[in-house]
Amino acid sequence: MVFVVTRQKNFYDSGAHSVEIAYGVDNVSPGAMSNFFIEDFAEEDDPREIAEIAIILRKHWARILGIRWFSNWAEGIHPLPFTISGASSIGLYPTVNDGLTAAGLRRWAKEMYEKMPKCEHCGTPTEDEYQDEFGEKYPCCSEYCAEKLFIDPTEV
Ligand SMILES: [Zn+2]
Numbered sequence: 001m002v003f004v005v006t007r008q009k010n011f012y013d014s015g016a017h018s019v020e021i022a023y024g025v026d027n028v029s030p031g032a033m034s035n036f037f038i039e040d041f042a043e044e045d046d047p048r049e050i051a052e053i054a055i056i057l058r059k060h061w062a063r064i065l066g067i068r069w070f071s072n073w074a075e076g077i078h079p080l081p082f083t084i085s086g087a088s089s090i091g092l093y094p095t096v097n098d099g100l101t102a103a104g105l106r107r108w109a110k111e112m113y114e115k116m117p118k119c120e121h122c123g124t125p126t127e128d129e130y131q132d133e134f135g136e137k138y139p140c141c142s143e144y145c146a147e148k149l150f151i152d153p154t155e156v
Helices: 047-065 069-074 102-115 143-150
Strands: 003-010 016-023 082-085 129-131 137-139
Touching: 003 047, 016 047, 047 082, 047 102, 082 102, 129 143
Parallel strands: 016 082
Antiparallel strands: 003 016, 129 137
């Protein structure tokens, strides 16, 4: 699975802004704004990497919007939250009220990463599996890692 980051003008939230991370292209909310920053529509397999990209994207966007970040923050207004789309199986779009701060987003990313199966050889998150000669399946990110993993060290 790939995570996709977009800037959103949330249709169901009267156009409120958020930086969204979607579980796959199919879950990107309908209010995605067009490509402007290099990070728009960036894709990553590792939730920790997509979270950092989203945080940079928000910084760039806030500058363009001229958001007075810290004064807004002090007033308890969170101008550009992070939203997550596609986390539930019922296909609801996220709302900005459920939005996360950067700290919350990093916590989400860390928890996601810990839950994901990892390549037995290199540790990259992966949903792929490879079979060894005994029919045993292991999570492996690539043919290369599978070969490395299944080489019997006594044969080398
Ligand atoms: Zn690997």
